[in-house]
Amino acid sequence: MLDGVIDLRLAPMAAVTNAPFRLVARECGAGPLTSEEIDARALLAANARTSELTRFLPEEHPIAMQLLGADPDALAEAARRLEAAGADAIDLNMGCPVAKIVAKGQGAALMRDPLGAALVLRTMRKAIGVGFTIKIRGGWDDRTVNAVEIARIAASEGVDAITVHPRTRSQQFSGVAPWEIITRVVDAVAIPVVGNGDVRSRADAAAMVDATGCAAVMVGRGALGAPWIFRAAEASRDEQARIIRRHAALIETHLSPLTALLQLKKHLAWYARGFPGAAKLRETLFGLETPAAVQDAFWSVW
Ligand SMILES: Cc1cc2nc3c(=O)[nH]c(=O)nc-3n(C[C@H](O)[C@H](O)[C@H](O)COP(=O)(O)O)c2cc1C
Secondary structure: OOHHHOOEEEOOOOOOOOHHHHHHHHHHOOOOEEEEEEEHHHHHHOOHHHHHHHOOOHHHOOEEEEEEOOOHHHHHHHHHHHHHOOOOEEEEEEOOOOHHHHOOOOHHHHHHOHHHHHHHHHHHHHHOOOEEEEEEEEEOOOOOOOHHHHHHHHHHOOOOEEEEEEEEOOOOOOOOOOOHHHHHHHHHOOOOEEEEOOOOOHHHHHHHHHHHOOOEEEEOHHHOOOHHHHOOOOOOHHHHHHHHHHHHHHHHHHOOHHHHHHHHHHHHHHHOOOOOOHHHHHHHHHHOOOHHHHHHHHHHHO
16 A cells, blocks of 8 residues: 555544644645534534634635534534535544543444434434535444444445544543454445544554555544644654644634633643653643743743
């Protein structure tokens, strides 16, 4: 498998993959983008924080907006609004493992109820004309690994593509992602399957395509502090510095001041991972009160 032809994508990550980080990933070569999860009911209530989450930049196309929810009608209406706002696709989150989310029947809990999930998918599919994708886990726990069943249902309900992060909900992020579940989903459905889980380098992505036959690869944690993973060629240290400066500038331009300060701290702390004294720097960054001070502290150790 030639590395250059892999469709490598940035995985949705709550409070991480906002417009600035997505755009930086795109500028490094990332394929179709996905927003972080957006609660369908909050979107319909149009609260201020949710409005910030739904914003994207023109250069981000093609971009999918990811919805979180359980109520078919609320999800369908939220999907319709995001389509009207210019989203190129709507993605349904069927994998979030967080306790307070699954307690509401959302995220990975949708996989426990295949009939209910089918109704959600049918209702959303009817509501929108743009692409419709889902992101699933392997299943709920090791006794209910039903990614293949859910994928078959999704394909028959008109879903256009499926991303599989093959850990179960019970595994959360522990252990190793069992890529063979991605292979099983690839073998079971005719629609494109995007593989996800534990990809930390382009070599890992090529290995995942080879092992599973997936159509594209999504990278989450491996892109934190390293959006140059999406580049075909290695980034020199100077190029990395340029990308970080660009990211910091985008954060300050496009996010509200409070969010910008927090995002700057978070991302610069990730960029500093592996530096001597990184833990200390992280602590310093989080104690600072202005973007300029955060940047000064970071660049003084770069
Ligand atoms: C901080 C964080 C936030 C996440 N938020 C979301 C989310 O909003 N929607 C989603 O579908 N998955 C979310 N995920 C899961 C990732 O998209 C991905 O499936 C998972 O991290 C496994 O891929 P990786 O091994 O490349 O990180 C999140 C993961 C992390 C680490």
